Amino acid sequence: MAKVKGDIWIDIEKCKGCELCAAACPQDSLELSRKINSKGYHFIVKVEDNCTGCTNCALVCPEGIIKVYRKTLDKKDPVATITNVTKDITVTVTT
Numbered sequence: 548m549a550k551v552k553g554d555i556w557i558d559i560e561k562c563k564g565c566e567l568c569a570a571a572c573p574q575d576s577l578e579l580s581r582k583i584n585s586k587g588y589h590f591i592v593k594v595e596d597n598c599t600g601c602t603n604c605a606l607v608c609p610e611g612i613i614k615v616y617r618k619t620l621d622k623k624d625p626v627a628t629i630t631n632v633t634k635d636i637t638v639t640v641t642t
């Protein structure tokens with residue numbers, strides 16, 4: 548199965564710093580920033596590049612300010628095809 552890489556975008560100016568999204572993230576990708584937004588709230592930031600795009604954070608955010616993106620990482624296309632093998636051979640694949 549192809550791996551899925553996710554990413555999120557947060558409207559930090561509307562964040563209230565409730566941390567529900569951080570608690571719901573199975574990847575521990577989110578943390579409260581030490582900085583504050585213009586309304587005086589510490590806001591959530593992504594601290595790890597390991598998001599899977601599961602959407603948990605967006606679903607629990609009471610402000611509805613998280614957008615989730617997903618990208619499928621397909622396996623590499625084959626670089627060679629071996630045919631007409633008539634006896635044992637050794638093939639080494641380097642990645």
Ligand code: SF4
Nearest residue numbers: 572598599601602604
């Ligand atoms: S989409 Fe899932 S993995 Fe990505 S930050 Fe949100 S809760 Fe975490």
Ligand code: SF4
Nearest residue numbers: 562563565566568608
């Ligand atoms: S759930 Fe929403 S409002 Fe709460 S900290 Fe996360 S982004 Fe901010």
